[in-house]
Amino acid sequence: MALSKQNLRGLVLALVSSAFIGASFIIKKQGLRRSAAISGVRAGVGGYSYLLEPLWWVGMITMIVGEIANFVAYAFAPAVLVTPLGALSIIVSAVLAHIILKEKLHAMGVLGCIMCIAGSIIIVIHAPKERPIKSVLEIWSMATQPAFLVYVGSVIVLVFILVFHFSPRCGHTNVLVYTGICSLMGSLSVMSVKALGTSLKLTFEGKNQLIYPETWFFMLVVVFCVIMQMDYLNKALDTFNTVVVSPIYYVMFTTLTILASVIMFKDWDGQSGGTIVSEICGFIVVVSGTILLHATKDFERSSSFRGSQPSSPTLSARLFNGNGDLLNKEEEENMSPDSMCARRQELY
Amino acid sequence: MALSKQNLRGLVLALVSSAFIGASFIIKKQGLRRSAAISGVRAGVGGYSYLLEPLWWVGMITMIVGEIANFVAYAFAPAVLVTPLGALSIIVSAVLAHIILKEKLHAMGVLGCIMCIAGSIIIVIHAPKERPIKSVLEIWSMATQPAFLVYVGSVIVLVFILVFHFSPRCGHTNVLVYTGICSLMGSLSVMSVKALGTSLKLTFEGKNQLIYPETWFFMLVVVFCVIMQMDYLNKALDTFNTVVVSPIYYVMFTTLTILASVIMFKDWDGQSGGTIVSEICGFIVVVSGTILLHATKDFERSSSFRGSQPSSPTLSARLFNGNGDLLNKEEEENMSPDSMCARRQELY
Numbered sequence: 016m017a018l019s020k021q022n023l024r025g026l027v028l029a030l031v032s033s034a035f036i037g038a039s040f041i042i043k044k045q046g047l048r049r050s051a052a053i054s055g056v057r058a059g060v061g062g063y064s065y066l067l068e069p070l071w072w073v074g075m076i077t078m079i080v081g082e083i084a085n086f087v088a089y090a091f092a093p094a095v096l097v098t099p100l101g102a103l104s105i106i107v108s109a110v111l112a113h114i115i116l117k118e119k120l121h122a123m124g125v126l127g128c129i130m131c132i133a134g135s136i137i138i139v140i141h142a143p144k145e146r147p148i149k150s151v152l153e154i155w156s157m158a159t160q161p162a163f164l165v166y167v168g169s170v171i172v173l174v175f176i177l178v179f180h181f182s183p184r185c186g187h188t189n190v191l192v193y194t195g196i197c198s199l200m201g202s203l204s205v206m207s208v209k210a211l212g213t214s215l216k217l218t219f220e221g222k223n224q225l226i227y228p229e230t231w232f233f234m235l236v237v238v239f240c241v242i243m244q245m246d247y248l249n250k251a252l253d254t255f256n257t258v259v260v261s262p263i264y265y266v267m268f269t270t271l272t273i274l275a276s277v278i279m280f281k282d283w284d285g286q287s288g289g290t291i292v293s294e295i296c297g298f299i300v301v302v303s304g305t306i307l308l309h310a311t312k313d314f315e316r317s318s319s320f321r322g323s324q325p326s327s328p329t330l331s332a333r334l335f336n337g338n339g340d341l342l343n344k345e346e347e348e349n350m351s352p353d354s355m356c357a358r359r360q361e362l363y
Numbered sequence: 364m365a366l367s368k369q370n371l372r373g374l375v376l377a378l379v380s381s382a383f384i385g386a387s388f389i390i391k392k393q394g395l396r397r398s399a400a401i402s403g404v405r406a407g408v409g410g411y412s413y414l415l416e417p418l419w420w421v422g423m424i425t426m427i428v429g430e431i432a433n434f435v436a437y438a439f440a441p442a443v444l445v446t447p448l449g450a451l452s453i454i455v456s457a458v459l460a461h462i463i464l465k466e467k468l469h470a471m472g473v474l475g476c477i478m479c480i481a482g483s484i485i486i487v488i489h490a491p492k493e494r495p496i497k498s499v500l501e502i503w504s505m506a507t508q509p510a511f512l513v514y515v516g517s518v519i520v521l522v523f524i525l526v527f528h529f530s531p532r533c534g535h536t537n538v539l540v541y542t543g544i545c546s547l548m549g550s551l552s553v554m555s556v557k558a559l560g561t562s563l564k565l566t567f568e569g570k571n572q573l574i575y576p577e578t579w580f581f582m583l584v585v586v587f588c589v590i591m592q593m594d595y596l597n598k599a600l601d602t603f604n605t606v607v608v609s610p611i612y613y614v615m616f617t618t619l620t621i622l623a624s625v626i627m628f629k630d631w632d633g634q635s636g637g638t639i640v641s642e643i644c645g646f647i648v649v650v651s652g653t654i655l656l657h658a659t660k661d662f663e664r665s666s667s668f669r670g671s672q673p674s675s676p677t678l679s680a681r682l683f684n685g686n687g688d689l690l691n692k693e694e695e696e697n698m699s700p701d702s703m704c705a706r707r708q709e710l711y
Binding site: 122 | 470471474477478481482484485488489637640641644645647648651654655658
């Protein structure tokens with residue numbers, strides 16, 4: 016049950032990544048607050064003064080560093096370990112929002128944080144060891160094994176059906192359509208990111224993998240899957256409330272990624288039944304904690320800070336909320352740790 | 364990690380116990396409803412017609428069977444395994460209240476149930492094996508080892524301070540005084556119940572332990588500790604709202620029992636660090652789930668069934684609730700699954 020050196024590196028990178036990404040939301044939000052206080056013009060009504068605020072850029076850089084750490088983590092540890100730990104960035108931003116931005120953290124939110132941590136510890140303790148990989152060709156043979164090809168085939172068929180049949184009919188009324196598309200694509204993104212990351216790691220170690228066309232193929236897959244995932248996540252966030260989208264997306268994305276990783280990398284081979292069940296329970300606990308954090312965020316919504324600005328113009332849309340009211344949610348939507356955590360999952 | 368035959372028996376008994384105790388609350392409540400509907404007199408205003416209602420007696424018997432199963436479970440499996448599983452009775456009664464009594468189960472309550480189950484599974488997977496015990500004298504030597512004597516001594520000193528110093532001064536204003544006393548005594552109750560249960564088990568197996576004065580001493584300790592624990596639990600429930608008392612009591616009682624068991628029975632000896640950490644995380648998850656269930660019960664309080672009767676006249680007191688209002692909470696207080704689960708912990 017002891018962590019291997021490889022796993023430990025991946026774990027530390029995943030934790031650093033969550034800390035940076037969680038902190039980046041708060042730094043950016045501070046930057047937006049400052050720029051709004053100085054210029055008096057809010058980004059939500061067309062202002063771009065936040066681009067002149069150094070703090071906003073510090074936040075941007077913090078986020079990019081976090082995303083790179085996350086990318087590298089996949090090269091060292093199994094996706095079954097790295098992906099669920101993404102939930103910790105929600106805790107970091109919730110706690111920092113409480114300390115720095117003085118946003119109230121609901122007692123149930125604290126409970127959600129404790130659960131995410133307890134669940135993450137259980138996942139870390141029972142995570143499978145990363146198998147040593149010597150060449151991109153090994154990954155290629157794993158990616159082309161019949162079981163994984165069946166998974167990829169099913170994902171492609173489902174995505175086609177969702178995009179061409181359901182998307183035009185009920186994409187704007189059923190939250191599962193867009194989030195389903197980006198979760199399905201997300202599981203392929205993570206697998207290809209892991210393949211590419213491992214190839215680059217081997218290349219840096221002196222075993223050049225760029226001579227193999229397989230490496231370049233994985234790179235193409237990463238670009239295609241990540242762009243499609245981002246596009247549909249933006250559509251989902253433009254159409255529905257973040258508080259609804261985030262937990263559904265987290266659950267579907269993480270579940271599908273674990274499924275894909277278990278099929279492709281055979282993470283569970285050689286693990287005892289008890290260990291696998293513990294991992295699944297740990298994952299359920301993290302998911303429950305995430306849902307609790309998001310649900311209690313909703314309770315506090317009316318009392319939360321409303322003077323912040325959107326970080327991305329693509330989200331500046333009046334959102335139709337579940338009660339049938341047309342509300343201008345853009346400010347909270349774009350700057351709440353919720354929406355940011357959802358947005359960061361854009362990438363992996 | 365595989366369960367030993369002894370542990371498995373203890374586990375099944377603990378689960379049966381939770382099912383019976385959880386169900387007994389609902390059956391009793393149904394009985395009280397029926398008797399109130401027939402006689403028109405409610406127990407809360409002095410009626411005792413529920414004693415003529417067969418269903419109420421069925422509930423009583425179900426509860427006694429459950430408590431016996433719980434008692435026997437301690438003879439087969441470590442307290443570290445049996446005690447936290449008591450939380451499952453809360454789930455059983457919450458689910459049955461939803462199905463049979465048509466009481467609404469909050470979405471967050473469902474999440475609390477899922478967490479209690481996930482946490483319990485983690486505890487069961489990582490529970491230490493029950494060590495084979497051949498005689499009550501073995502238990503006696505464990506109970507008289509210096510480390511455990513220090514624990515018992517500390518408990519006695521703390522209980523004395525709480526009873527004679529804090530109880531008269533702030534017993535009626537600070538919820539931790541009465542619940543502290545019954546949690547501290549509770550941990551000794553469980554240890555002596557386990558000693559007595561194991562002795563009786565050995566006696567039934569043909570190795571008569573009643574010839575040893577140690578067995579009779581443990582019996583005296585059980586009687587004394589259980590009576591004191593019940594007395595102070597009643598005081599706590601008479602003075603404070605069940606919704607406040609139950610989770611605090613569950614957390615303190617279970618934590619102290621695990622601590623006592625780890626010291627006396629050396630449950631964690633020979634277990635790996637990862638296993639112990641997993642157990643602790645599993646326990647934290649169960650506690651969080653219990654808190655969530657209780658907290659959401661509170662939200663639903665106003666809409667819950669108000670026509671039921673108290674099962675015990677000792678609780679018929681007008682309780683002062685947290686908002687500063689004097690409310691007649693006696694009906695809900697006494698018959699809600701919350702308060703019943705707290706009451707059942709009276710015993711172990």
